Amino acid sequence: MSTQDTAAIQPKRSLLEEFMFGAKNGFYLGVEKIIPAMIIAYVLITFLKITGLMAIIGNIISPVMAIFGLPGEAIVALISAFFAKAAGAATAATLYADGTINAIQATILFPATITMGTLIGHFVRCVVTSGTNPKHHPLIIAIPIIDAVLSMFLTRMIISFMGIS
């Protein structure tokens, strides 16, 4: 999402102008990516709760999520992240807001939602654009998911090492 490529074309800005430009981009990103993601995440969670699907999904997956110190419901954040990073993080924040997960569990989910987020969209922008050998594609597409699993272990270890509870 950088605007670095445009920076080369335009005349040099002062530091204040750079800051204003970046902050303005931040505002647009908020309007274009974050708020829509928050709305879909909140509506999705509300839907899953009212229908009772949340409890069902949570129960089925809870033994797996327990490995990372997370309740089963946390899988919803990871599934949303698969489609869009912002939706994954927003879903985790929603789960925190309604008390399904605590702050430590939200922290464990944080790097994972970013690492494995927007997998399909970025496959084109990153893997295809760079012209990677198609034979390596299946392996490369698995890497962000492996990374996300590792990040949950690592974050959990850091939190317990720092003695935060």
Added chain:
Amino acid sequence: MEFKQQTDYEHKLTWRGWLSFIFIAFSFSGVLAHAGAFSAIDFQVLIGKFGKIGADTFTGKGGVGAREGFMFGLTLMPTVMFALGLIRVVESLGALLAAERLVRPILRPLMGLPGVCGLPLVSSMTSTDVGAALTRQMYDNGQINDKERSTFVAYQYAASGVVTNTFDCGAPLLAISVLPVGIILAVEIVVKIIGANIVRFYLARQEETVSEVSVEGGKA
């Protein structure tokens, strides 16, 4: 030589680059959060707090659905605006070039990549597209081979644009996280490097098996 032109963003590495790099590293790391006057450069401290209306912030308590999602989204705007403004400033001062100077010598042991990957690597921290385009160019110019490209892309693909994405997409979790954002970024970068090494060693092993098979085939 086209590559050179593309990668130099009209910036040269000067003391400003190093200073801004050190500044941003301290600001995001959270180490100065409780360091008296020095806390004035801590990112979380500078984001500040919303005022209270009664016992709550302006989003109120007990909201649900799209309306609550919108209100929560609004509370994130100052964080994202400040973070992206700050990143933009240190980028323009050449902090990325300082980071590039630091990673260049360790790329070979870390991921088996040549030093020339340094600039695309630090560019990929703020932009998926710049990183991917530069990687393709390096392959076309013969600066990296097929396997190195796959290893490098495996690094870039996970959390692509890791710094920007952690601040904009991850904004809802910034306020909740019990760890400073610098540690979250460090975790992401560490697992990205591990992921790249999985590809690196898998492809290296694959090559070994292929050559063994061809040797056996030759004997038969």
